[in-house]
Amino acid sequence: MPAECEKAGCHRMIFSSDIGIDLGTASVLVYVKGKGVVLNEPSVVAVDKQTGKILSVGESAQKMLGRTPGNIVAIRPMREGVISDYEMTERMIKEFIRKVMGFRLFKPNVVMCVPSIITEVEERAVIDAGTQAGAKRVFLVEEPLAAAIGAGIDIAQPNGNMIVDIGGGTTDIAVISLGGIVESTSIKIAGDKFDEAIIKFIRRKHNVLIGERTAEEIKMQIGCVYPRLEEVSMEIKGRCLMTGLPRTFTVTSTEVLEAFEEVTTSIVEAVHTVLERTPPELTGDISTNGIVMTGGGSLIWGFDKLIAAKTGIPTHVAEEAISCVAYGTGKCLDQLASMQDGTMNLSRRRQMMG
Numbered sequence: 001m002p003a004e005c006e007k008a009g010c011h012r013m014i015f016s017s018d019i020g021i022d023l024g025t026a027s028v029l030v031y032v033k034g035k036g037v038v039l040n041e042p043s044v045v046a047v048d049k050q051t052g053k054i055l056s057v058g059e060s061a062q063k064m065l066g067r068t069p070g071n072i073v074a075i076r077p078m079r080e081g082v083i084s085d086y087e088m089t090e091r092m093i094k095e096f097i098r099k100v101m102g103f104r105l106f107k108p109n110v111v112m113c114v115p116s117i118i119t120e121v122e123e124r125a126v127i128d129a130g131t132q133a134g135a136k137r138v139f140l141v142e143e144p145l146a147a148a149i150g151a152g153i154d155i156a157q158p159n160g161n162m163i164v165d166i167g168g169g170t171t172d173i174a175v176i177s178l179g180g181i182v183e184s185t186s187i188k189i190a191g192d193k194f195d196e197a198i199i200k201f202i203r204r205k206h207n208v209l210i211g212e213r214t215a216e217e218i219k220m221q222i223g224c225v226y227p228r229l230e231e232v233s234m235e236i237k238g239r240c241l242m243t244g245l246p247r248t249f250t251v252t253s254t255e256v257l258e259a260f261e262e263v264t265t266s267i268v269e270a271v272h273t274v275l276e277r278t279p280p281e282l283t284g285d286i287s288t289n290g291i292v293m294t295g296g297g298s299l300i301w302g303f304d305k306l307i308a309a310k311t312g313i314p315t316h317v318a319e320e321a322i323s324c325v326a327y328g329t330g331k332c333l334d335q336l337a338s339m340q341d342g343t344m345n346l347s348r349r350r351q352m353m354g
C-alpha cells in the first residue's frame with residue numbers, strides 16, 4: 001500500500017515493501033512482497049581483519065572461502081541453523097536488505113524463519129539481528145511451517161501432513177495439522193554433515209585432503225543416498241597426505257553412498273521418531289498425503305526413494321525445494337497485511353518492535 005511520507009513538507013508517496021527472509025546456514029533468500037524471491041546468496045561474509053571492514057557478502061564472499069590472504073577472513077556467520085557470529089549476521093542481513101530495497105524512508109516489516117526447536121536466546125538473537133539490520137518489526141515463523149506453506153500445502157485443514165526440510169545446518173521434521181505443528185524435531189544433521197562425511201571418507205580411503213567446496217560439488221554431482229541404477233563417477237583434485245603434492249583421482253557414486261551411510265541413517269531415524277510420536281489419525285492422513293521433502297539437502301539423489309523405502313509412505317521432493325521456505329515467509333507477509341490486532345495466525349509467534 002502506498003503511504004504518504006511523514007517528513008514535514010514532504011508529500012511524495014512511498015511504497016513500503018515488506019519482506020520475508022529465509023536466513024539459512026548455507027544461503028539467504030529474500031522474498032519481496034509483490035515481486036517474489038529476488039535474492040538467493042550464500043551466507044558468507046568476507047572481512048578485513050585489521051580494519052573490521054566488510055569486503056563482500058554472499059556470492060563474491062563465498063568464492064573467497066579457503067582462498068583468503070592473511071588479513072582477510074571469509075566467515076559463515078550461521079552454523080547449524082542458528083546465529084554463531086551475531087555481528088556478522090546483522091551486517092550480512094543489512095547488506096542483503098540494502099541490495100533488494102535500495103534507499104527507503106520506511107523500514108520494512110520482516111518475516112524470518114527459525115528451526116522448530118531453538119532456545120529463547122537463539123530466537124532473540126534472530127529478532128535483534130533483524131531489527132538492528134533495519135527491520136521495523138521482525139516476525140518469526142518455524143521453518144517447517146514456512147516450508148509447508150511454500151510447498152503449496154493447505155496447512156489450515158484438519159489433515160495431517162509431514163514435512164522433512166533438509167537444509168545446510170539443520171533437518172526439521174514436522175507433522176502439521178490445523179495450521180500448527182503437532183509433532184516435530186530438529187536435528188543438527190543436514191547438508192554440511194554430508195560434505196564433512198565426504199571429506200573424512202576421501203581422507204581415510206584415498207589419503208587425500210579435499211576442501212569443503214569440492215566436497216559439496218561431489219555431493220551435488222554424483223552423491224546419492226539410495227543405490228543408483230548406474231554408477232557415476234567424477235575426477236577430483238586434492239592434496240596427497242603422503243607426499244603433500246596435488247593429486248587427481250576418481251570418486252564413484254557407490255563410494256559416496258558408503259560415505260553418507262551414517263548421516264543418512266540419523267535423518268531416517270529422526271523421521272521414524274516423529275512418526276512414532278504422531279497420533280494415529282494423523283499417521284493415516286500422512287500415509288494418504290505422502291511425505292513432502294524441502295530444502296537443498298533433499299536434492300541429494302534418491303532421498304525421496306530412501307524415505308519411501310524406509311517408511312512405506314509415498315514421498316516426493318517439492319518443486320523449487322530450496323525456495324519453499326522463502327515462499328512460505330512471503331505468504332506469511334500476506335497475513336501481516338490482514339492483521340487487526342498485531343498478532344499472526346501461526347502456531348507459535350513472536351513479534352518485536354524495532
Ligand SMILES: Nc1ncnc2c1ncn2[C@@H]1O[C@H](COP(=O)(O)OP(=O)(O)OP(=O)(O)O)[C@@H](O)[C@H]1O
Nearest residue numbers: 024025026027167168169170191295296297299300
Ligand atoms: N542440487 C543439490 N544436490 C545436493 N545438495 C544440494 C543441492 N543444492 C543445494 N544442496 C545443499 O543444500 C544445502 C543448503 O540447503 P538450504 O539452502 O535449503 O539450507 P539453509 O536454509 O541455508 O540451511 P538451514 O535451513 O539448515 O539453516 C547445502 O548443504 C547444499 O550443499
